[in-house]
Amino acid sequence: MKFRTLKRHFKEGIKNTLRNGWMTVASVGAVTTTLILVSVFLVVMLNINHIADGLENDVEIKVLIDFTAEQADKDNLEQEIRGLQGIDSIEYSTKEEELKKLMESMGEQGGDWALYEQDNPLNDAFIIKAENPHDTGSIAAEIEQMDHIYRVNYGQDYVDILFTFNQYVRNIGMVLIAALVFTAIFLISNTIKITILAREKEIGIMKLVGATNSFIRWPFFVEGMLLGVLGSLLPIIIVLTGYYFLTQNVEMLQRFSFVQLLPFYPFAFQIAGLIIGIGVVIGVWGSLMSVRKFLRV
Amino acid sequence: MIEMQDVYMTYPNGVSALNGINVSIDQGEFVYLVGPSGAGKSTFTKIIFREEVPTKGKVVVNDKETSELKWKDVPYFRRNIGVVYQDFRLLPKMTVYENIAFALEVIEETPKNIRKRVMAVLDQVGLKNKARFIPDELSGGEQQRVAIARAIINHPGVLIADEPTGNLDPETSWEIMHILEEINAKGTTIIMATHSKEIVNTVKKRVIAIEDGVIVRDERRGEYGYEI
Numbered sequence: 001m002k003f004r005t006l007k008r009h010f011k012e013g014i015k016n017t018l019r020n021g022w023m024t025v026a027s028v029g030a031v032t033t034t035l036i037l038v039s040v041f042l043v044v045m046l047n048i049n050h051i052a053d054g055l056e057n058d059v060e061i062k063v064l065i066d067f068t069a070e071q072a073d074k075d076n077l078e079q080e081i082r083g084l085q086g087i088d089s090i091e092y093s094t095k096e097e098e099l100k101k102l103m104e105s106m107g108e109q110g111g112d113w114a115l116y117e118q119d120n121p122l123n124d125a126f127i128i129k130a131e132n133p134h135d136t137g138s139i140a141a142e143i144e145q146m147d148h149i150y151r152v153n154y155g156q157d158y159v160d161i162l163f164t165f166n167q168y169v170r171n172i173g174m175v176l177i178a179a180l181v182f183t184a185i186f187l188i189s190n191t192i193k194i195t196i197l198a199r200e201k202e203i204g205i206m207k208l209v210g211a212t213n214s215f216i217r218w219p220f221f222v223e224g225m226l227l228g229v230l231g232s233l234l235p236i237i238i239v240l241t242g243y244y245f246l247t248q249n250v251e252m253l254q255r256f257s258f259v260q261l262l263p264f265y266p267f268a269f270q271i272a273g274l275i276i277g278i279g280v281v282i283g284v285w286g287s288l289m290s291v292r293k294f295l296r297v
Numbered sequence: 298m299i300e301m302q303d304v305y306m307t308y309p310n311g312v313s314a315l316n317g318i319n320v321s322i323d324q325g326e327f328v329y330l331v332g333p334s335g336a337g338k339s340t341f342t343k344i345i346f347r348e349e350v351p352t353k354g355k356v357v358v359n360d361k362e363t364s365e366l367k368w369k370d371v372p373y374f375r376r377n378i379g380v381v382y383q384d385f386r387l388l389p390k391m392t393v394y395e396n397i398a399f400a401l402e403v404i405e406e407t408p409k410n411i412r413k414r415v416m417a418v419l420d421q422v423g424l425k426n427k428a429r430f431i432p433d434e435l436s437g438g439e440q441q442r443v444a445i446a447r448a449i450i451n452h453p454g455v456l457i458a459d460e461p462t463g464n465l466d467p468e469t470s471w472e473i474m475h476i477l478e479e480i481n482a483k484g485t486t487i488i489m490a491t492h493s494k495e496i497v498n499t500v501k502k503r504v505i506a507i508e509d510g511v512i513v514r515d516e517r518r519g520e521y522g523y524e525i
Contacts, residue, residue, distance in 0.1 A: 005405050205386055209400035209447065210376035212369070 005215075013222025020195045024227065027191040027286075031231025031279055034184035038177055039239045039275045045173040046271075050262050052166040056133040059162075061140050061154040064123035069148040074124070077148055081126060084142055088129040095122040123150050134163060181282060188227065188286025192220075196290055203294050213295045220291045221284055228283025232276045239275070240268050298324050299345060299455065299486070304354035306340050306510075314340035315351065316510035322488070324454065327481045329497050330490040331521055332507040338490040341507060342457045345488065346378055347371055359454050376404060379448030379456040379485075383463035385440045387432040387447075393419070394428040397447045404451065418446045422476055438469030442476060449480055456480060458489040462496065474500060497521040 017024050063081070065074060074092075081090055093101075099122055103110035116122075128143075130136045136154050144152045196203075206216050247264050299322040306315035314337045322328055330338045343349045344356055347363045356363045359377050366374055387396050394415055401411045419425045422442040432440050441461060448456055458477065462470035474496055481487045491497060497504060497520065504519025505512055514522065 002405055004408075008402065201386070202388055205388060205399075206403060207372070208375070208380055208386065209403050210372045210374075210451075211403040212372045215372075215403060 006218075009215075009218035010222050012219035013226060016195075016199075016219060017223050017226050023191060023195040024230075027188050027227045027283075028231045030184060030187040030191060031227060031282055032234045034180055034187070034282065035232050035235035035275055035279055036238060038180045038184075038278060039235045039271065040242075041173065041177055041180070042274065043239060043243055043271060045169075045177070046267075047261055048169055048173075049166075051260065052162070052169070054260055055162055056166070057129075059130075059133045059136050059154060059159050061126075061128040061130070061136060061143065061152060063126040063128060063143055063152050064150040065125060066148045066150045067123065069124075073148045077146060078126065080146055081128065081143060084139060086131045086135045086139060088131040090129075091127045093125045093127055095120045095124050098122045098125055181278060184282045185286045185289070188224075188282055189289040192224070192227075192287050193290040196220075196294060200294060203291075216295060217288065217291055220287045224283035224285070224287025225280050226283070227287070228279035228281070229276060231283065232279030235279075236272045236275050239271065243268070243271075298322065298357075298359070299488075300355075300357040301344075302355040304344065304351045304356060306337075306344060306349060307352045314510055315344070318354070318507075318510070318512060320505065320512060320515070322486060324486055325481070325484050327478070327487045327502040328489070329502055329504045329519070329521075330488060330507060331492075331497060331504060331523065332513075333523070334492075336507045337510040338507055339459060340510075342380075342459055342488060342490060345455065346380060346457060347374060376451050377453050377455070379445075379451070379453040381441070381444050381448050381456065381458040381461045383460040385432070385437075385444045385464075387440060387443055389432055392429050392431055393424060393435070393443050396432070396443055397450055400447050400450050414450060418450045421449075421479075422446045436469070437465050438472055441465065441469075441473055445473070445476055445480075449485070453485065455486045455488065458487065460490055460492065462491065462493055467495065470496065494521040494523070 063077075065077065069077070078090065078092065081087065096117075099113065099116060099120055102122070103113045106113065128139070130139050136159060137156070140152045140154050140156075143149065203216055244264055247261055299320075301318045301320045304315055304318040305313070307313040318341070330341060332338055340349060344351055344363070345358055347358075347366060350364050359374075361374060363374075388399070391399065397415045397418060398411050401414060406414070416425065416428070419428055422445055424439060424442055424446070427435060427439065432443065435443070441464075445458075445461075456477075461477070462473050465473065470493065477487055477489065478500070501518040504514065504516050504521070506514035506519075506522060
């Protein structure tokens, strides 16, 4: 296609968008409403996902080493563990260090444990992280088979529940977003269909003088794109303003250190891009869907 | 050249519009299509323009068999056929100039050539001084001349006119006929469906009469043959 023709299509598309007046407002309104819902949902989803990822990445395997193990046994064990597939890191922690960590985690009451410094009942330990948190269980099982192991711990009960829960949240979120987007596409395609009825004659004449289908379709493509972009402006403003205040002002969230919201930058740009992208898809799809039936002559 | 062999056309609703048409029209001929309303004249023209594909039989226009055209080739096929209707089919918000230029924009002609060719064709149909008018400001005859100008701007080999004078008074009808004759004189095949006894009996041309989807009469210099 020649550049001149492309320019014509854009001019035509913009002209039609303006000429359609209230129909354009209606279409943009439909996109806006949907996108506000979708984007609020997206923000919640992405943050839940982020938090879930954080929790999943905190999952580690603690391998407690038998009291009877000699230094050589420990070295062998470390080598053996390193040899496993999918190990991200392995760290050795003596029982003295373990006790210190325990005392720290208890806060003020930690001092009560100082007595145990004389006769430490804890084990030396390896702290292991899997490359993929989902492999944690199987890696732990393999390590359990090795010699000089006292116990292997990775919060079995809560990790499995966490993974399942996260999976559900993700799936349900995806389905809901897809449903919202499809609803919007149908809304738009119906609104645009009304405006096309008024232009049926024009399309007929275009066919009469030998216009190709793509030539006829292009201005509608541009129009759909425009509707999508216009429809995404308000949702972007609303969502980003809301999110900004959320990250800045809600102290309560900052108290729970495990609830880490995605930082405003670059999340703001990502979500804005995503909203415009979804808006354009909705607009273009809706527009092309409604023009399709008029092209069959 | 247009050739139809054993052409049948039955619409999806069961109406059979053409029932075995055999005809051959040479390049440069002027043909009247006559017959009662609903006899199949419009379907006959639609089949040439490939608005419809016959349910049976072969239609060859400009060396192309229409049923074998791929859908993406149809627009290019149509660029070699001009069409004029009783209701003009002009875009009401565009000027005369824009209405005609539109046909060239669609085939991606350069702006310079568009200007040159539109003015030339407006001159040909005698509307050079009305280029900036919109259709509503013109008389019926003038609107039909704009439609003809749009139909012939790509120098089509065939011009289909479906009752071009149907909405016009007798005097204006003659103006349109003269323009069509001029176009025909330059070598364009003209197929004109009409109910005008006066025109057919005065400007003698080949007459094809269709009744109930079959050709009942095909005369080199025929008469209208129906009472109005």
